[in-house]
Amino acid sequence: MTTTTAASADSGERTVRKDSPGAARGPRRAGRIRRIGLPYLLLLPALLLELLVHLVPMVIGIVMSFKELTQFYIRDWGTAPWSGFDNYKISVDFSAPVGEALLHSFLVTVGFTLLSVGLCWLIGTAAAIYMQDTFRGRGLLRALFLVPYALPVYAAVITWVFMFQHDNGLVNHVLHDQLHLTDKPSFWLIGDNSFYALLVVSVWKGWPFAFLIIMAGLQNIPGELYEAAALDGAGLWQQLRRITLPSLRAVNQVLILVLFLWTFNDFNTPFVLFGRTAPESADLISVHIYQASFVTWNFGTGSAMSVLLLLFLLVVTGAYLLLTSRGRKTADV
Amino acid sequence: MRRIRAAAAGAVTISLLTAATACGGGSSNGGSNDSPKTLTYWASNQGASIEIDKKVLQPELDKFEKQSGIKVKVEVVPWSDLLNRILTATTSGQGPDVLNIGNTWSASLQATGALLPWDAKNFAKIGGRDRFVDSALGSTGAEGKDPAAVPLYSMAYALYYNKKSFADAGIAAPPATWDELVADGKKLSKGGKWGLGAEGSNVSENIHHVFVFAKQHGADFFTSDGKADFTNDGVVAAVQQYVGLMSKDKIIAPGNAEYAQNQSVSDFAKGKNAMLLWQSASANLKSQGMSEDAYGIAPVPVQSGTPGTGANVNSMVAGINLAVFKNSKNLDGATKFVKFMTSDAEQKILNTAYSSIPPVKTAQEDSAFNTPSNAVLKDTLAKSAAALPQVADESQFETAVGTAVKNLFAAAAAGHPVTTASVKAELEKAQQQMPKK
Numbered sequence: 096m097t098t099t100t101a102a103s104a105d106s107g108e109r110t111v112r113k114d115s116p117g118a119a120r121g122p123r124r125a126g127r128i129r130r131i132g133l134p135y136l137l138l139l140p141a142l143l144l145e146l147l148v149h150l151v152p153m154v155i156g157i158v159m160s161f162k163e164l165t166q167f168y169i170r171d172w173g174t175a176p177w178s179g180f181d182n183y184k185i186s187v188d189f190s191a192p193v194g195e196a197l198l199h200s201f202l203v204t205v206g207f208t209l210l211s212v213g214l215c216w217l218i219g220t221a222a223a224i225y226m227q228d229t230f231r232g233r234g235l236l237r238a239l240f241l242v243p244y245a246l247p248v249y250a251a252v253i254t255w256v257f258m259f260q261h262d263n264g265l266v267n268h269v270l271h272d273q274l275h276l277t278d279k280p281s282f283w284l285i286g287d288n289s290f291y292a293l294l295v296v297s298v299w300k301g302w303p304f305a306f307l308i309i310m311a312g313l314q315n316i317p318g319e320l321y322e323a324a325a326l327d328g329a330g331l332w333q334q335l336r337r338i339t340l341p342s343l344r345a346v347n348q349v350l351i352l353v354l355f356l357w358t359f360n361d362f363n364t365p366f367v368l369f370g371r372t373a374p375e376s377a378d379l380i381s382v383h384i385y386q387a388s389f390v391t392w393n394f395g396t397g398s399a400m401s402v403l404l405l406l407f408l409l410v411v412t413g414a415y416l417l418l419t420s421r422g423r424k425t426a427d428v
Numbered sequence: 429m430r431r432i433r434a435a436a437a438g439a440v441t442i443s444l445l446t447a448a449t450a451c452g453g454g455s456s457n458g459g460s461n462d463s464p465k466t467l468t469y470w471a472s473n474q475g476a477s478i479e480i481d482k483k484v485l486q487p488e489l490d491k492f493e494k495q496s497g498i499k500v501k502v503e504v505v506p507w508s509d510l511l512n513r514i515l516t517a518t519t520s521g522q523g524p525d526v527l528n529i530g531n532t533w534s535a536s537l538q539a540t541g542a543l544l545p546w547d548a549k550n551f552a553k554i555g556g557r558d559r560f561v562d563s564a565l566g567s568t569g570a571e572g573k574d575p576a577a578v579p580l581y582s583m584a585y586a587l588y589y590n591k592k593s594f595a596d597a598g599i600a601a602p603p604a605t606w607d608e609l610v611a612d613g614k615k616l617s618k619g620g621k622w623g624l625g626a627e628g629s630n631v632s633e634n635i636h637h638v639f640v641f642a643k644q645h646g647a648d649f650f651t652s653d654g655k656a657d658f659t660n661d662g663v664v665a666a667v668q669q670y671v672g673l674m675s676k677d678k679i680i681a682p683g684n685a686e687y688a689q690n691q692s693v694s695d696f697a698k699g700k701n702a703m704l705l706w707q708s709a710s711a712n713l714k715s716q717g718m719s720e721d722a723y724g725i726a727p728v729p730v731q732s733g734t735p736g737t738g739a740n741v742n743s744m745v746a747g748i749n750l751a752v753f754k755n756s757k758n759l760d761g762a763t764k765f766v767k768f769m770t771s772d773a774e775q776k777i778l779n780t781a782y783s784s785i786p787p788v789k790t791a792q793e794d795s796a797f798n799t800p801s802n803a804v805l806k807d808t809l810a811k812s813a814a815a816l817p818q819v820a821d822e823s824q825f826e827t828a829v830g831t832a833v834k835n836l837f838a839a840a841a842a843g844h845p846v847t848t849a850s851v852k853a854e855l856e857k858a859q860q861q862m863p864k865k
Binding site: 165169170193260370371372374375390391392 | 828
């Protein structure tokens with residue numbers, strides 16, 4: 096996806112450049128207007144679509160969060176009465192049930208995201224470094240690694256649902272019947288274990304992306320660096336610590352941010368795995384907000400929760416970018 | 429020139445998009461007859477699969493087209509999607525003309541104001557309100573308001589039992605009380621087989637059962653003025669008794685706590701469970717290869733005595749209603765279609781196909797619905813079934829309490845005890861999720 100965007104942006108730039116000298120040949124004033132106007136005209140559809148696809152729904156969502164929007168008003172939500180900050184107060188009142196459940200779900204999501212992103216990054220990095228060396232069957236293995244990334248989410252997760260079944264699932268068959276690791280078959284889709292089930296699926300689905308990006312990053316590190324380091328007597332660990340990781344810094348910065356946002360907001364995996372109501376131990380915030388809006392039919396409170404989530408993610412992303420870029424500046428100095 | 433054309437195309441696209449978004453918030457009141465030759469119909473998934481439903485419905489829709497000249501485009505919607513689809517259609521105003529709704533949702537959907545109210549005038553167009561059975565009319569909307577839908581298929585819960593398993597265990601007759609059921613269940617739960625099947629992760633199935641248990645404990649989930657009251661002693665005892673069939677009596681396999689896709693029906697068809705509490709299971713069991721003489725059908729047990737009203741209620745009034753979207757572009761055609769679907773002839777055909785009971789009195793008298801098994805269901809509907817609370821918050825109540833029971837089953841399956849306190853805590857949480865008024 097990244098490549099496509101980059102390519103189209105490239106070609107767009109080229110068109111402008113090609114066009115501009117031709118435009119300069121006409122009368123002077125018209126030429127100037129065209130020269131200044133054309134880029135804006137070309138940007139206009141994108142701006143308008145951006146407005147329609149992202150900004151308008153966002154504004155509508157924010158408006159909804161200040162309304163008392165239940166099934167009585169959804170048919171014509173404009174008529175729903177204003178409720179001021181009530182929806183926000185309900186959402187952040189952590190001593191009352193709605194707020195308490197939201198806080199619980201938030202903490203579960205934070206823990207889950209940290210573990211999932213960490214594991215995805217670790218496995219992806221290890222696999223990418225391992226795949227650096229050429230060996231027989233590397234192409235095949237590389238392709239295999241990318242399978243989870245290429246599969247449609249629904250199909251992949253539903254397969255996991257079958258594997259996690261209590262009575263007939265593969266997971267219990269292996270852990271209990273074959274390896275005798277548990278004294279009785281465990282439940283994976285209900286109860287406390289569901290957190291681990293969700294984590295396994297999330298990492299399985301997420302690490303190939305990390306692998307792909309880090310593999311691309313590794314291509315950019317000049318081989319001479321390693322040769323020179325090896326001459327100087329640096330071992331594998333030293334090379335990894337002093338060359339590979341610092342060189343991947345920029346790549347990792349983007350990768351971790353993207354993984355974090357995707358995992359934090361992941362809706363498909365828990366929804367396909369657990370259905371409309373997730374077990375408490377795996378109650379991720381996106382499903383929780385879905386439940387508040389579409390299962391309890393309390394769209395106002397659901398919107399307020401979404402806005403709060405958006406604010407949180409903005410703050411975290413901002414802080415992260417600030418910290419990492421400052422880190423890089425000092426490194427450059 | 430080319431640039432201008434491109435810009436114009438862009439502008440047109442955008443204005444189209446804006447128009448589409450504008451429609452999204454729209455809410456035209458009252459329908460019209462702008463497109464009298466077509467209808468769209470969302471059917472709920474009644475048969476063992478969506479394909480089977482299409483096979484059942486299409487010949488009937490063709491018949492309707494021949495009679496009226498109106499073409500009906502049908503879409504069979506799975507249960508898991510139906511409520512959300514209806515909700516989306518309500519918000520966007522882009523719904524079908526006619527649709528099936530679960531009868532327990534009637535009051536909730538009525539509150540949105542999107543469905544055509546069935547006042548005397550509308551009822552007259554389909555032959556009058558008196559054609560329908562009272563218990564079925566009881567779940568078509570809030571009391572004192574014009575119904576939001578018309579009953580289409582009626583169902584009731586019954587106890588399905590495997591005749592061979594019963595004979596092997598030396599049990600002569602199906603249990604009539606819960607004590608008997610538990611005693612029989614213990615005899616039957618042996619050698620990898622279990623006494624009773626349950627659908628522990630199916631939120632709707634959970635609510636249907638605990639509703640009946642609550643009735644049998646003389647309790648209700650709502651106060652008379654419509655406030656949620658999930659933690660009263662009767663309700664707590666009811667939920668504890670139901671989940672206790674797994675945790676305390678151990679006649680339900682722990683694995684059933686995870687079931688939500690009718691696996692317990694398959695287990696029953698395969699002989700893994702000797703008993704099943706289900707509504708109109710015959711067609712489903714047949715499609716899974718269980719012959720009709722392999723099982724018997726008895727009324728759902730009560731605490732003591734025989735099924736009846738009050739504390740001896742032993743089923744909810746289950747069923748499907750037919751509703752019309754108020755902003756249909758073919759209101760006349762939609763009404764004609766409702767009349768067709770609730771006509772005596774169609775009622776017989778459809779209810780036979782789905783092994784349900786017609787909510788239309790005259791159709792119910794047909795001999796097809798007087799077989800011994802149907803007699804149990806008909807009897808239950810007439811004498812000992814009660815409608816789920818017809819309150820606007822019904823769909824939220826289903827989810828909140830159904831989920832609480834799901835959590836309790838999960839705890840039971842993991843071997844944790846299900847105590848009065850733990851039941852009360854779960855129900856407390858469910859109650860607090862209900863919208864405040």
